[in-house]
Amino acid sequence: MGTARMFGPRRVEKPVLQRIAGLNWGVVLANVLLAAAGFAMLYSVANGTWDPWASRQMLRFGVALMVMLVIAVIDIRYWMAIAYPAWFLGIMLLVAVELVGDTGMGGRRWLDIGFMRLQPSELVKIATVMALARYFHGRNYFQSRSLRSLLVPLLLLIIPLALVVRQPDLGTALMIVVGGVAVMFLAGVPAWLFVVSGVAITAAIPVAWQFLRDYQRDRILTFIDPESDPLGAGYQIAQSKIAIGSGGTTGKGFLEGTQSHLNFLPEMKTDFIFTALVEEFGLMGAAIVLALYGIVLGYGLLMGIGCRNQFGRLLASGLAVSLFLYVLINVGMVMGLLPVVGVPLPLISYGGSAMLTWMVAYGLILSVSTHRHVTIAPKGSGII
């Protein structure tokens, strides 16, 4: 297979049914299995009842799964066409949140639009990656390496970042940065730039410290020395570690977790659900879950290698890195490796926002996969 055949102009437009059939059902199944692990744990932490969490979570997942499959079969050129508008809409909504949003966890994050509460930062996470992928799709190898073409991507990144930090939502900010930086890195921005930025940011940490809210500082301080505050913020980490450690190799058994059932674990249906899982299913159960995440996200990251358009490549990989960060932060947090930043474990934690974000993002990854043979002109597809 020569480069001419690989990159030659070729449009493949399969019928919808064929596209559905062509989906990678293996990774879809992996996603379902992860969600199922979540249902089981929600059933467990509710002391063996479907209500109120597990049943609702299943309903949500059902809807989210449909959303994912629909997104997956929609043509990638369509997604490319709405990349900038989606980013713009996300920014508008963030501004709206800033003005009229509801408060939760010490910051403004939700927008109440009547029938549901919208979390614009979730949309922004995806839209930022889309917009950056769109931008670099239109830049060739040399353009991608020039410093001048960094101006637009930095704006695309910094504007949402600034708005999210203002809320303040450290977890989301981190994910936006990592997703965006991953796209830039994959697009070919010179490696030394990342090294220099890394050094600069490290140097800027003391300055950034000044801008953190008290509870954010506490979390970081507690992370550094959890024993200093065993009854306050450190309590969560300490109890989480006890739960994980006491699970041992094979766990205490389903519904037998003492730390979770006796409420020693904080936030166990949301941020600390992985802890409850390890307590009941042990190292083995945790390894299986981590392996599933590895498979699902490894696929997303590497699938771009077989994709014929730069937008798809960057989108899939950028989203995969972004989603991986979710998992990394949450699991690292509950095991005491990272500060408690309040990031849920997507698919498993109770809650709609993270799940929807994950499924939409993964729908896009699948769409890239479905349309990997589609080639798109640098200026866009022209289908809209």
Added chain:
Amino acid sequence: MREGLRYQTFSRRALLLAGFQGLALAALGARLYYLSVVNGEKYRLRADKNRISIRLIAPERGEIFDRNGEKLATNTQDLRVLLVPEQTDQLQPTLKKVQEIIEIDDRRLARIERRIKRQRQFVPVTLAQGLDWQTFSRLNVEIPRLPGVQTDAGLSRLYPGGNSIAHLIGYMSSPDDEDVAKSPLYQLPGFKVGRQGLERRYEPQLRGASGTRRVEVNAVGREIRELPPREEAARGGDLHLTLDMALQRYVFDQLGEEAAGVVVLDVANGDVLAMASSPGYDPNEFTRGISNANWQSLLKDPRSPLLNKSVSGQYPPGSTIKMIVALAALEQGLISADSTYFCNGKHRLGDHTFHCWQNRGHGKMDMMQAVANSCDVYFYKIAEQLDIDLIADMAKRFGLGATFGVGVGGEKEGLVPTRDWKRIYQQRSWQLGETLNVAIGQGAMLATPLQLAVMTARLATGMAVVPRLVSGDHDVAAFFPALDVNPFHLATVQRTMAMVMEPGGTAHDYARKKSAIAQAGKTGTAQVRRITLEERAGDGGVIDNAELPWKSRDHALFVGYAPVEAPKIAVSVVVQHGGGGSSVAAPLARKIMDFTLAEKPKPSTPVDQV
């Protein structure tokens, strides 16, 4: 070409990121391994320490029985209503709804609210106890509408004897901080501590020992389930009294509304058969939590219902002391039973005149007549020749000025004045006139009804009888040592006491003539006010007790034993401000002795070793 370069860069870097992802996952895996395998045992222990808590089990309190096995203090099912603050959505509306069914006064409500604030939110607070079945079932019907409210049938203390025995038994109440420091049991919700009387004195024995159970608790300490094994609590030991409840009840009823103290002893072994103090109070009310109004009325009652008069009431013994004085004189060889003195109603000492209760005088009196008539002048004349310390010594030999530790608490020593006492406590030397006053049981001398009963028992037997209320507190009768008194002299005094009940004696008309059993005794009328010369000289002479305010009336006393020939029981009666010993105390004592002997008390129950 450019697309190729771009693609190559992407692929290279994507693989690099995938590598990082793999490394990150590996790091998470390693951390997991470190926590759950390397440190698994440590965390397992910590998880157990989190969830397992040792809780105490409250023991059932020992019961108190009288000599016939009648229950004086027992445990009954107590229907209570509790509130678990944590489980109620709104405290105030819930309390209001409960109040529609049961009455909770403001003071109690304030206490409940204080407790709710102070203790942990899952610990139940008692809203009301001692509910009747009707209220209890009504509450149970309403429970679904009252979140956090629970009904519960626990154990609470019940005193079937009520008022008649309150002073002996005491009552139970919630522990204070000092109690809590003594035993962790007192921290248990609803666990009470004995206050006053036997409940307090025998608290450690009655309380029993706590058991323990291991429970699984959740993060806020609420109990989830019990984990075996469980160590049961040891029930408290029972207390068997020498008391005869039937007699006690009879005595208490006889006292009626009077402020009085009565003690009935078995002279053979010192068993306290009855020990009554009137008026009483209901210990059950105290255990439930007495209302402020009732508490105030108890405090303000001039007859001091809260005072256990039989051991804590100290009274001038009046003429009941005369046997002691006579005995002291006999032992000194100052007089014999036949020595006579002439009573003309008064006796002069220096420039002071001492009066006989019989204004016109008794005429010539020997000892029999003097005791029988309670002639004061006769005893003034003896006392003139007796040193106060000799009287005091004799009084002490017969149990005055001593406490016996019968266990009810609050036992007073009374007062047996001596020269030393006067010097130490009043910084003055003893005056002969005071000896004369003591000789007729006035002046500084004070005794409790228990002491008077012991004195009488010792007079009746010549043994150093020591009273006991709790079986097994000391061994039986025969081992009381004989008193160091000439038996002939004692017999003389005993005869004088028999004479009191014979025709012509002060107690004959009021007592002996109505009784089938030969009794011996002595009346006493203790003055509590000073009678002025003017009053004595006035038209009506000494004002009659009935015309005086209650507080100024004389105390009526009687001590006695029966049957005369082979004494079995001794009794003392003190009616505070009751009037004359003959007219008020003697008839009571006669009835009590008759009842006691008719009852034929069984021997006290076999000793329960404690």
